[in-house]
Amino acid sequence: MKLVRFLIALFITISVTVALNLKIGIxxxxxxxxxxxxxxxxxxxxPESFQNEDLTLKGLKSPATVRYDSLLVPHIFAENHxxxxxxxxxxxxxxxxxxxxxxTHAAAGRIAEIAGSDAIxxxxxQRRRGLAFAAVNASKExxxxxxxxxWLTAYASGVNAYIQTLSYKNLPIEYKLxxxxxxxxxPHKTALFLSYMAEDLSGYDVDIxxxxxxxxxxxxxxxxxxxxxxxxxQPVIPPGTDWDFEPIPLKVPELRVPDVKxxxxxxxxxxxxxxxxWALDGSKTATGRPILANDPHLGLNLPSIWYVMQLxxxxxxTYGATFPGTLGVIxxxxxxxxxxSTNATRDVRDWYTIQFRDGAKKEYKFDDKWLRTQIRIExxxxxxxxxxxxxxxxxxxxxxxxxxxxxxKTGRENLALEWVAHGPSTSLEQLTFLKLNTAKxxxxxxxxxxxxxxxxxNFVFASAQGxxxxxxxxxxxxxxxxxxxxxxxxxxxxxEWQGFIPQEHNAHVKNPERGFVxxxxxxxxxDDYPYxxxxxxxxxxxxxxxxxxxxxxxxxxxxDMMELQTDNYNLKAAExxxxxxxxxxYTSLNKQQVKAYxxxxxxxxxxxxxxxxxxxxxxxxxxxxxxxxxxxxxxGMALVYPEEYNTIQLxxxxxxxxxxxxxxxxxxxxxxxxxxxxxxxxxxxxxxxSERNEQEYTWGNxxxxxxxxxxxxxxxxxxxxxxxxxxxIVNATSSRAGASWRMIVALGDDVEAYGVYPGGxxxxxxxPYYGNLIDKWAKGQYYRLLFMKDKEATPEKIIFTNTFxxxx
Amino acid sequence: xxxxxxVVLIAGLSFVAQQVLPWYSAVIVAFLVSxxxxxxxxxxxxxxxxxxxxxxxxxxxxxxxQTNSILTDRVAELFTLSDGNILVAITxxxxxxxxxxxxxxxxxxxxxxxxxxxxxx
Numbered sequence: 060m061k062l063v064r065f066l067i068a069l070f071i072t073i074s075v076t077v078a079l080n081l082k083i084g085i086x087x088x089x090x091x092x093x094x095x096x097x098x099x100x101x102x103x104x105x106p107e108s109f110q111n112e113d114l115t116l117k118g119l120k121s122p123a124t125v126r127y128d129s130l131l132v133p134h135i136f137a138e139n140h141x142x143x144x145x146x147x148x149x150x151x152x153x154x155x156x157x158x159x160x161x162x163t164h165a166a167a168g169r170i171a172e173i174a175g176s177d178a179i180x181x182x183x184x185q186r187r188r189g190l191a192f193a194a195v196n197a198s199k200e201x202x203x204x205x206x207x208x209x210w211l212t213a214y215a216s217g218v219n220a221y222i223q224t225l226s227y228k229n230l231p232i233e234y235k236l237x238x239x240x241x242x243x244x245x246p247h248k249t250a251l252f253l254s255y256m257a258e259d260l261s262g263y264d265v266d267i268x269x270x271x272x273x274x275x276x277x278x279x280x281x282x283x284x285x286x287x288x289x290x291x292x293q294p295v296i297p298p299g300t301d302w303d304f305e306p307i308p309l310k311v312p313e314l315r316v317p318d319v320k321x322x323x324x325x326x327x328x329x330x331x332x333x334x335x336x337w338a339l340d341g342s343k344t345a346t347g348r349p350i351l352a353n354d355p356h357l358g359l360n361l362p363s364i365w366y367v368m369q370l371x372x373x374x375x376x377t378y379g380a381t382f383p384g385t386l387g388v389i390x391x392x393x394x395x396x397x398x399x400s401t402n403a404t405r406d407v408r409d410w411y412t413i414q415f416r417d418g419a420k421k422e423y424k425f426d427d428k429w430l431r432t433q434i435r436i437e438x439x440x441x442x443x444x445x446x447x448x449x450x451x452x453x454x455x456x457x458x459x460x461x462x463x464x465x466x467x468k469t470g471r472e473n474l475a476l477e478w479v480a481h482g483p484s485t486s487l488e489q490l491t492f493l494k495l496n497t498a499k500x501x502x503x504x505x506x507x508x509x510x511x512x513x514x515x516x517n518f519v520f521a522s523a524q525g526x527x528x529x530x531x532x533x534x535x536x537x538x539x540x541x542x543x544x545x546x547x548x549x550x551x552x553x554x555e556w557q558g559f560i561p562q563e564h565n566a567h568v569k570n571p572e573r574g575f576v577x578x579x580x581x582x583x584x585x586d587d588y589p590y591x592x593x594x595x596x597x598x599x600x601x602x603x604x605x606x607x608x609x610x611x612x613x614x615x616x617x618x619d620m621m622e623l624q625t626d627n628y629n630l631k632a633a634e635x636x637x638x639x640x641x642x643x644x645y646t647s648l649n650k651q652q653v654k655a656y657x658x659x660x661x662x663x664x665x666x667x668x669x670x671x672x673x674x675x676x677x678x679x680x681x682x683x684x685x686x687x688x689x690x691x692x693x694x695g696m697a698l699v700y701p702e703e704y705n706t707i708q709l710x711x712x713x714x715x716x717x718x719x720x721x722x723x724x725x726x727x728x729x730x731x732x733x734x735x736x737x738x739x740x741x742x743x744x745x746x747x748x749s750e751r752n753e754q755e756y757t758w759g760n761x762x763x764x765x766x767x768x769x770x771x772x773x774x775x776x777x778x779x780x781x782x783x784x785x786x787x788i789v790n791a792t793s794s795r796a797g798a799s800w801r802m803i804v805a806l807g808d809d810v811e812a813y814g815v816y817p818g819g820x821x822x823x824x825x826x827p828y829y830g831n832l833i834d835k836w837a838k839g840q841y842y843r844l845l846f847m848k849d850k851e852a853t854p855e856k857i858i859f860t861n862t863f864x865x866x867x
Numbered sequence: 868x869x870x871x872x873x874v875v876l877i878a879g880l881s882f883v884a885q886q887v888l889p890w891y892s893a894v895i896v897a898f899l900v901s902x903x904x905x906x907x908x909x910x911x912x913x914x915x916x917x918x919x920x921x922x923x924x925x926x927x928x929x930x931x932x933q934t935n936s937i938l939t940d941r942v943a944e945l946f947t948l949s950d951g952n953i954l955v956a957i958t959x960x961x962x963x964x965x966x967x968x969x970x971x972x973x974x975x976x977x978x979x980x981x982x983x984x985x986x987x988x
Contacts, residue, residue: 065975072898076891090965092884094890095926099942100958105932227889232938236945704890774944825938852891 092235097228099235109859118145118216125150125861128845131820131828134369136850140206141213143372144386146863148217148244151366153521156221157231160241160364161769163248163384166190166255168439174770175442183449184325184439186192187465188256188479189458193577194839196482201246207490207652210245213388218244218323232824233770248818252384252479253488257480260402261514265595266410267321267474270545271696274320284701286592288582289708293606295403295517295531295578296566305562306589311539312553316841319472319546323462324697329358329737330596333791333798334401335624336519337577337609338527340570345614347350348807349521352620353390353399356791358801360828361776363818364801365389368494369847376494378812378846380800383822387493390800392846395499396522397804401578403515403519403531404594408478409556411456411543411549413472420452424550430455443604456549457481463689475549477556479534480513488512501526501569508532509562517578523806530567530575531583535560538591560590574610577602579789600630600787617813618663620803626789627666627791627840632676635707636664639679655742666788667760668781677761677785678748679741683710686733689721702788710734758783762794764818766833768824775824780817780839790839801841813841870914876900877918877966882926893919893962894969901973905981908974915970918964927958 092098097325109127121138123146128134133150137143142255150158164170170178170184185191202208222241234240243788256526258556273281280402287444333356340860341347357364365380370388376407379391390399415432416422422429433453438446448622454475461467461474487510494507504520508530515533521525536556547554566584568576583592608623640660653677662672680703687709688700701709709716714730719729728736759781768775783792784797797817805811821828835842845856884892906914931939931951939951948954949983957968 061975061979065972065979068968068972068975072894072965072972074930076965079965080891090890090961093923093927093961095923095930095958096885097890099938100927100930103930105933106935268884282944535871579966772945824941825934827937 065574069827074521077604085487087238091227097226098116099232099825101228102232102235102823104821104823104827106827111859112861114863115866116145116149116217116220116863118213119863119865121865122487123863124850125846125863126850126857127861128860128861130367130832130842131366131858132369132845134845134847134850135371136243137372138402139372140210143370144210144374145213145217145369147370147381147386149219149221149283149863150368151381151383152218152221152244154820156218156241156367157233158381158769158822159218159244159252160229161233162255163251166251166258168437169274171441171444171447173239176447177440177443178251178775179441181326181437183437183447183465184484186439186449187325187451187458187460188258188262189451189476189478190254192435192458192479193253193254193257193452193478194247196281196557197250197253198247199540200483200487201250201489204487204490204762208246210386210490211249211489212494212534214249215244216733218690221467224268231822233772236772237770245827246763248386249489252382254480256382257514259328259514260516261407261478261480263596264327264406264408264410265699266408266544266546267319267324268697268699269595270316271320271694271698273316273545274318274697275694275696279322284705286705288586289599289704291603292582292585292599293603294582295529295582295602296568296584296588297571299512299567299589300566300585300587302564302587302589304589306559306564307558307561309537309539309557310553311406312551313544314541314693315548316545317548317811319474320696321461321466321472321474322606322696323466325466329796332356332580332596332786333793333796335579335789335791336399336517336529336606337575337599337611338519338521339531339575339612340521340527343574343609343612343615345616345804346805346807348523349525349527350615350620350803350805351392351399351519351521351527352441352619352624352803353401353519354798354801355390355399355401356796359795359797359799359817361766361817361824362769362822365816365818366820367816368503369845369850372846375497376848379802380816380846385489385492387489387496389492390802390803392810393494393496393498393808394810395521396495396520397617397810397812397862398495398498398521399519399802399805400516400520402580403517403533403583404580404591404597405515405531405533405535405583406543406595407480407513407533408476409536410544410546411454411475412478413454413459413473413475413555414550423454423753425455425798426550426552432459437555449785454549456555458515463591474546479515480535489501498691501528503531517583519576519578519808521804523808523810526570527576528567528569529578530565531578532562532567535565538593538776538783541593542591544593563839564590573772575611577605577609579605595699596702596789599649599702600634601791603813604628604630604789608659617803617805617811621813621839621841623789624798624801624803625784627744627752627783627785627787629673629676629678629785630662630665631787632662633705635680636662636676638711638739639683639734643738644729651746652742655745656738660695666758666783666785666790668783669757671755671757672818673758674756675741675751676746678745679738682737683733685720686737687719689723690718754773762792764797764837766830767795768852777830777833780833780837798836803841810846812844812846814844815841827859873900873904873906873914874918874921876901876904877914877970878922881922881966883917889978891965893922894965897966898973898976902976903973905977906970906974908971912967912971914962915973918966918970919966920959923957923962924959927955930965931955943976
C-alpha cells in the first residue's frame with residue numbers, strides 16, 4: 060500500500076516534470092522556459108549590464124579589442140585579417156546569432172525542421188528555386204580563393220567559439236521559445252546568406268505573366284499596355300554617354316513564344332521598390348568635397364537586416380552596415396572613399412519550357428539531342444513528423460521549378476529557371492565588399508566591383524580625392540530584343556543565353572558634367588546603350604524627384620542630404636491628382652465628399668504622417684487603378700497589371716480608350732466616369748476604415764508601418780510606427796518595407812558620417828538596444844556615426860570594452 | 868523542525884542547485900529534503916510548494932524590476948496575458964507545483980522506511 064502510494068506520487072511528479080520540459084503544440088517547454096534561473100527571464104538585459112570583460116579566444120593570433128559606443132556599435136581593433144574576421148563573427152553572433160541562423164535556414168529550405176509541417180510549402184519553394192544549389196556553387200568558387208576561404212573560416216570559427224560559450228541559460232530567446240539549438244556555422248552558411256539576398260533582390264520577374272498577357276491581348280495590345288520605355292525617363296546612366304565599344308554579336312532568332320498557360324505563379328519576393336543613392340561632387344557641396352548618400356530599402360523586420368560596425372586593422376579602417384553572416388562592411392566608408400548601392404532593376408532570370416522524353420523524365424529535348432536531367436531528391440525534415448521528400452529535376456538551364464507536382468496542372472508546364480544567381484561563376488560578391496573596405500580611390504573601387512555578379516546593384520562611389528561615380532554592376536546575359544521577356548522554348552538552342560555582357564561594357568558614369576550621380580531603381584540606360592535591357596518593373600517617380608532636387612542644389616550640406624532622404628513629396632500625386640480633381644462633378648457631392656474633396660484640393664502633396672489627404676488619395680487612386688484594369692481579373696491565369704505610370708498616361712492621353720471601359724457594364728465608361736465612381740467609393744471606405752479601426756485616418760495610421768519579427772512573433776514586432784512617405788516617394792516607407800539603413804557620408808580630410816536604421820544593434824527582444832533606433836528613424840533624424848581613428852580615440856564615447864587574448 | 872526552516876532550506880538548496888543544474892533540480896531538492904527530514908504529508912507538500920514557489924516568484928520579480936519589465940511584458944503578451952505581473956505569478960506557481968509534488972513524493976518515499984508517522988502531525 061505504501062509502495063503503491065509512493066509510486067503514484069512519483070509517477071505524477073515525473074509526468075508533470077516531463078510535461079513541463081516538453082514543447083507542446085506552439086507552447087515552449089513551460090518549466091524550462093519559465094525557470095527564472097535559466098529560462099527566458101535570463102534573456103532580459105539590465106540597462107547597466109554592459110560591462111568591460113576580458114575574454115580568451117581559441118585560434119586568435121594577437122590580442123584584440125572591441126569597444127562599444129552608446130549605440131552598442133562595436134569598434135573592432137585587430138592585428139590581421141583572420142583575427143578581424145574571427146572577431147566579426149564572434150561579436151555578430153553575440154548580438155545576432157538567432158537571426159544569422161534563421162535566415163540561412165530559410166535560404167536552405169529548412170524552416171520545417173524548426174517550425175513543423177506548416178513550413179513545408181515555403182521550404183519546398185526554396186529548394187525548387189535552387190537557393191541551396193546556388194550556395195553550393197558559390198562555396199565551391201570561394202574555396203578556390205585560398206585567402207578568402209581562410210577569412211570565411213576564421214569568421215565561422217568566431218561564430219562557433221561564441222556558440223560554444225552558450226548553455227540553455229544564455230541562448231537567444233527564440234531558441235528557448237521554439238525549443239531548438241544552434242548548429243555550427245560554416246562558410247557555406249555565408250554563401251547561403253548571399254543566395255538569400257540574391258533571391259530577395261533579384262528573385263522577381265514577370266516572364267510567365269508576360270507570356271499569359273501576350274496570349275490574352277495579342278502583341279500590339281501587349282506593347283501598348285507594357286511599353287519597354289517611357290518618354291520622360293531619367294535613366295541611372297544619363298543619356299549621351301559615349302559607349303566606345305562594340306557590343307558582342309548575337310544571333311537573333313524569330314520570336315516564338317511557346318504555348319503555356321500558368322494559372323498561378325510561385326511566390327515572389329515583394330518588389331520593395333525604394334532604394335536611393337546619390338553622390339555630389341565638390342562643385343555642388345558647401346565643403347567643396349563630395350558627399351555620398353544611400354538608403355537601401357528592404358522588408359522591415361526585427362532583428363534588423365543590418366548590423367553596424369567599425370573594423371580596423373593595420374592598413375584598413377572601415378565603418379558601415381554589415382549583414383549578420385557575411386564578412387566586412389557591405390555599405391559604408393573608410394578614410395578615403397564611401398560607397399553604397401541600390402538594386403539594379405534588370406531581368407537576370409528566364410524561364411524555359413522543358414520537353415521530357417517520357418514520363419520517367421530522365422531526358423529532355425535539346426535541338427536534335429536528348430540531354431540527361433540531374434535528379435536531386437530534396438529531403439525536408441519536419442519537426443515531430445516524417446521527412447517530406449521532393450524530387451527536383453535540373454536541366455542545363457537550371458532547376459525545373461514548375462512541373463505537375465508543383466503549380467503545373469496539365470502536365471505540360473515543365474518550366475526550368477535559368478538565373479544568374481545560380482552560378483556557377485557568381486559568388487565572389489563577398490570579395491567585392493572586402494576589397495571596397497580597403498579601397499582608396501576610383502581605380503580600386505572599380506577593381507573591387509568588377510568581380511561582383513549577383514544580385515545586380517547600382518554601386519555609387521565618392522572619394523575624398525573628389526571623384527564620384529556610379530556603375531550598374533552585375534553579370535548580365537547579353538540578350539537580343541525581347542529575349543527572356545516571355546517564356547522561351549527550352550528544346551531549341553536558339554533561345555538560350557548566348558553569352559554575357561563583358562564587365563567593362565557595363566553601364567557607368569564617372570564625374571559627370573551635372574555634378575552628381577544618382578539611382579533609384581529606375582531605367583538603367585537610355586536608348587543609346589548598345590545592349591538590350593529589360594525589367595518587369597521600374598521606378599518612375601522617385602528618381603525624377605531626386606534628380607530635380609539635386610539639380611537645383613548649390614553648396615549642398617549634410618542637412619540637405621538628410622532632408623532629401625526623408626523627403627515625403629508625392630510626385631505621383633502632384634502629376635495625377637489635379638486631373639482627377641478636375642474630373643469630379645463637384646455639384647453632385649454630398650457633405651462628406653465635399654470635405655474630402657476640399658482636403659485634397661488644398662493638399663501640398665506631402666505625405667506627412669499626420670495629414671489625412673494622402674490616405675484619401677491613396678485609396679482613391681487604388682480604386683481607380685483597379686477599376687481601369689477590370690480586363691485583368693478572373694482570367695484564370697497569372698497576370699500582372701500595367702504600371703501605375705502607364706495607367707496615368709492612359710487616363711490622361713486616352714480617356715475614352717477601350718481599356719478604360721468596364722466590360723461588365725452595358726454603358727461606355729470614360730476616365731471621368733471611373734474617377735467619379737471611385738471617388739465615391741474612396742470617401743466611403745476611408746470613413747469606414749476610420750470607424751472600423753477607431754482611429755483617425757491620418758496617413759501614419761492608415762499606412763501602419765510595422766517592423767515584423769523574423770519568426771512573426773507578434774510581441775517581438777513593433778507596429779503602427781508613425782512615419783510619412785510611401786511607395787514612389789523618396790522616403791519610400793510603405794507598410795512593410797522602408798529605408799533599412801540611411802547613411803550620409805561627407806568626405807574630406809576627416810570623414811563626417813551620419814546614419815540610422817529601423818531597429819537596434821541587439822537582436823534580443825529583452826535588450827534596451829533591440830529597437831532603440833526606431834524613434835529617430837521614424838522622425839527622420841540621424842546619429843552622428845563614431846568613426847574612431849584608433850582604439851584610444853574618444854574614450855568618453857565608449858560605454859564598455861571587451862578585450863580578447865589568444866587562448867594559451 | 869519548523870516548517871519555515873524547511874521552506875528556507877528547500878529554497879536555499881534549490882537556489883544553489885539551479886545555478887548550474889537544469890530547472891528540475893528544484894524538484895529533486897524538494898524530494899530529497901522531504902525524504903530526509905521528517906514531515907507530515909500536507910506539510911511536506913506545503914514546504915515544497917512554498918520553498919520552490921517563493922524562490923521562483925521572488926527571483927522572477929527581482930529580474931522583472933531590474934530590467935524594467937523589458938521582456939516580461941513581451942512574453943506576457945505572447946502568452947496572451949494582460950499584465951506582466953501575471954507572468955511573474957505564473958512562474959511562481961509552476962515552481963510551487965513541481966516543488967510541492969517533489970516534496971510530497973519525498974515524504975511518501977520516507978514513509979516506505981518508517982513505521983509511525985502520526986507523531987509528526
